[in-house]
Amino acid sequence: MQPVKNATSAAKEKVSNMAATTKEKVEKAKASAEEKMHKSSAHTKGEKEIAHQEKEAKESEAEMRKHAAKAENKAGREEEKHLHNRAGAGVMDPTHTTSYTTTTTPAPGKYL
Numbered sequence: 001m002q003p004v005k006n007a008t009s010a011a012k013e014k015v016s017n018m019a020a021t022t023k024e025k026v027e028k029a030k031a032s033a034e035e036k037m038h039k040s041s042a043h044t045k046g047e048k049e050i051a052h053q054e055k056e057a058k059e060s061e062a063e064m065r066k067h068a069a070k071a072e073n074k075a076g077r078e079e080e081k082h083l084h085n086r087a088g089a090g091v092m093d094p095t096h097t098t099s100y101t102t103t104t105t106p107a108p109g110k111y112l
Helices: 002-041 045-088
Strands: none
Touching: 002 045
């Protein structure tokens, strides 16, 4: 069962990473479109340069968010892997409580 859980968490991490990458690409495309819009309405070279710098800043922020998301995904997978390994080693859930009941058997012939 352990390999299945590892494969599942790996697939989950991969899908999350692909989503983060896609989100980054969308944010970069938005930044590029905004830059073009600002450049078209800019009157001076300075305004065009500011629009370009804003685009670069937004792209950098998008890339930072992507890397943070990927690191979070990896940490989640490692934590999940660690918890599964602990459970597989015989360590029980700390919230699990065990209660023992004792029963006594009646003396032979009492119910006959």
